[in-house]
Every structure is written in structure tokens, then in C-alpha cells.
Amino acid sequence: METTIWTDPIRVIADWLTQLLVGWGLPAGLVFFIINLLGVAVLATGAMLFVLFLIWYERKIVGRIQDRLGPNRIGPFGIFQSIADMLKIFTKEYITPLGADKVPYNLAPIMAVGGVLLIWAVIPFADRVYGVDLNVGVLYIIAVGAIGTLAIIMAGWSSNNKYALLGAFRSVALLISYEVPMVMALLVPVILSGSLGMNDIVRSQAIWYLFVAPIPALIFFLTSMAEVGRSPFDLIEAESEIVSGFNIEYSGLKFGMFYVAEFLHAFTISLLFATLFMGGWRGPGAEQFPLLGLIYFVIKTFFVYFVVILFRGSLPRFRTDQMMDLNWKILTPLALVSIMVIAVVEKALAGSSLVVRSASLLLANLVVALVALQFLRSSGKSQRELAESAGAQVVDTVSTREHTSI
């Protein structure tokens, strides 16, 4: 298999650029550095420009869910709406509140976007197209999520505004709580593929992990939506409650950076879900032609992104205590139990074929799901009975009072 631009695009382009720059007389080490820097710049800029398309896509779909058209004036089907918004945000004035802490205030939007773009460095877009092949890729993603959390604290505190601080507190409590089941759900592809690297996880998904371990996939999906701050978990920027939370005092491009960071993060978790649980770039013919792998990957990612937007358009917002209940009382025990069950089943059937292992893992997951549903149903029934008996007592006291008054 010869190395053309269709079978190994990154290597071909890098070799051509190296030859060009060395031919101009630059030392080899500097050329290596420049080419890597160029790759980083292309990836980051491409991701940021892609957000324009994502914003338009989301506005159209949310509009259709809400029985209206979405943007349709600027350009055919409103596709230039994002560019118009971008130009508007670029030209707005930066108003820094009095008493704001300058350095964290200005650093927070940068860290928020940086925390999302850094994830794009480890995602394998196709067979030989990726930023860097870290052998601890999954852990790196969690570490980078911590940077995003830091950015929110910095934004909330340095705005010198009570509501921003309250919003920052609530959102950071939410984010660090939902990291726990997310990390545990991320352990399952690691167990099933035996490596922390993203490339290895994609390569060992002959059968998608979505069909082998659906419960950890569901947990990862829910917790990543909470990490982004997406509806129904959008407590972070509940406009009707705390006046848009930690980014009240930001205007112009700084607010634009938070906005871009949120949309890009929503797309990035779709990318991660597609990579870890839906086989990434795998598909017929993807090993030879990376372009085909990229197409499969994009289709899978947009499928997941569409589901994320559906969630946003149709569900009402959770309260703080409901979110914490969901996390600590339902998702964390479920994640723990499913890790134990999957580890035991995987070790017990280590010698069997792939189909036997996958089928038994799926069966084990379904058993765990049924048991969990049984728990939830019985606890819901007991809570309903408690509420009904309390309501019946109230009705009784009212009727006896009426009797005595007569």
C-alpha cells in the first residue's frame, strides 16, 4: 500500500512542507517545530470556524422543535446568520465592571475556550489523522475538563457581582459532582479495550461499545451533557433565575468566547461519545482511505449532536437538588455497579470469542438496568404513598374542622 495523499494525508503534507522549508535553509529542529505549530493552528482555527455552522444548525433545529422556522432571512435558509452575529459581537464595546479583578476577568474566557479546544488534540478523526497519540488520552480529557471548571470560577469571582458569584458556585458544584460518574463511565471503554489511549479504544471496537455496554454509554452521555451545562442541566445560565449566571458582566467578544466554548463543548462531547462508544471512524474501507473514516465519524457525531439538541429543545430545566439527587443517588451507584459487573463478566469470559463476550456483557447490562429500574419504581411508589398519606391527613383535618364548626 503506497503512501499517497489519499491513504496517509498528514504524513504526505508534513513531508512536503519539511522538504520545502529545509530547502529554504531552515534547521531541521525549527522546521519540525514550525510544522507542529502549523498543525495546531489549523486544528484550532478549523474548530472555531466550525462553530459558526454549529450555531446555525442548532438554531434551525431548536426552531423547528418549537414549531417555528429559525433564522431564515440572512442568506438562503439563514446560513449567514452566524456570520452576522459574529460581526456584531466583534464590534461591541468591552465594559469592565468597577472593582473587577483584571487578570482573572480577562483570562477566564480564554481558558474556557482553551479547555475545549485542548480536547480536540487527542481525538482520532481517521485512521492516521489525529493530533497526538497520547497513551493516557482518556485521563487527559478529564484533566482538561478541570480547566474549564476553573475558568467558570475565575469568571464568577472576578466579576465583582453577587449573582455572578452565586452562579459560579452553583455551576462548579454541579460540574465537580458530575465528574464522578463521568470518570467511572469512561472507565468502561478502558476496561473493554485494555488501554487508556483513544486510538486503541477505537481500533478495538469491532462491535460498538454502545451495544456491548449501553448503561455506561448512557451515563457518559448524561453526565457530559451536565458538564457542558446544556439543557436540561442549564442551571449554569438560567436566564430566568440568576440572570445568566457567571457571564453577566462579560460583553462583546469575551461573552462571544463563552458562547463559542459552550457550543463547541456540546459538539466535542458528541465527538467523544462517537469515538468511545460508537466506534469512531470505523466503517467499511476506513482503514485504507482516511477520508472515508472522517465521513463515517462526522455522520456518527452529528447523529449524537442531533440527540443532544433534541434534549435541549424538549426538556424543562432541573432544580439544583434534583440534579444532585440524580447524580449521587442514581448515576453514581449505577456506574459503580455496572463497572463491577462488566469487569467480572469480562474477566470470566476472557478466553471466549468476541460475539460470546459481547452478548453476555449486553445481557449483564440489561440485568443491571432491570434491577435499577425496579429500585427506582419501588422508591417512587413509596414516595407517592408517603405524599398521598400526607395529603389524605390534610383532607381529614379540613373535613373534621367543618363538622365541628357546624
Next chain:
Amino acid sequence: MTPVQLIFILAAAVVLGAAVMVVSSEKMLHSAFWLIVSLFGVAVLFVLLQAGFFAVIQVVVYIGAIAILVIFAVMLTRRVMDESGPQLTRWWWLGALAALGVYGILVVVLRSWAGFTTPIAEIPAGGQDIVRLLGIALISPNGYVLPFEVASILLLAALVGSIFIAWEKR
């Protein structure tokens, strides 16, 4: 000077400079942020020692959890927004003298250390993945399974203690 040495000097300068700023900032939250910068520098030092796993774990645990906890504690302190008094106490020259004395003793003791000129040795991995070897070492009876389990029990004790403290008395 090799690139590794250059990066080490930069990372060490960041760690030390940020540590100095931690203790000499006027606002407590600035100290917390400088602590985060210092911890990032330590993560870079881990990478230089070919322990990429620990660099990422450092970011996840120290910066993603401990530093955020420190920031929460600082923000919930009541008088954090006020300006504190003068930064230096009255006997600051005594503290500086003690620090210089300790530094002199360290220089004298470490002058004959051979580690300054030995190159960084490769981890004896035998071609296997380092993370895999770490995992095997943590759970093998010939390895470090006992300290691992004792540390887990310690964390469990801390978790149970914190739940007990935060429990609402009915």
C-alpha cells in the same frame, strides 16, 4: 544546553515564582490562582521525568479537585474581600535570615551529590506500556497492593467522616 534542560529551567522557574507569589499575594484568591500555576509547573516536571501518566493525574487531582476545593474554602471565608493589613510583619528580616541559612546548608550538603551530572535513565519497561506496568505493580502481591489497599481504606475513612460531619441531625 539541551531542550530538556531549557524546559526544566522554565518549568522550575514557573513553580518557584508562582510559589513565591502564593505566599506574598495580597488577596487570598490570587494566592489560590498562583497555586494552580505552580501545580501546572509540577505537572510539566513530571512529563520531563517520563511520567506522563502522573502529569495528567496531577492536573486531574490537584488542580481539578484540590485547588477547586481551596478556592471554595477561600470564597466562603467571610472577610476575604477586605484588604488585609501590611504584608510584612515586624521581624521579617529574621525570617529572611533563617531562609538564607537553610538555603546555605542545602547548597553545602548537595554540592557533592552525583545526581547533578547523571543523565535521565530510561524506565526499565522492557518494551511494554508504562501505564500497564504501573497497573500490574499496583495490584500484584509482589508489588504494591498492600499500600494501595491501605490508601483506599484511608480515603474511605475520610469519605465516611465527611458524610458524618455533614449529616443533618434529625
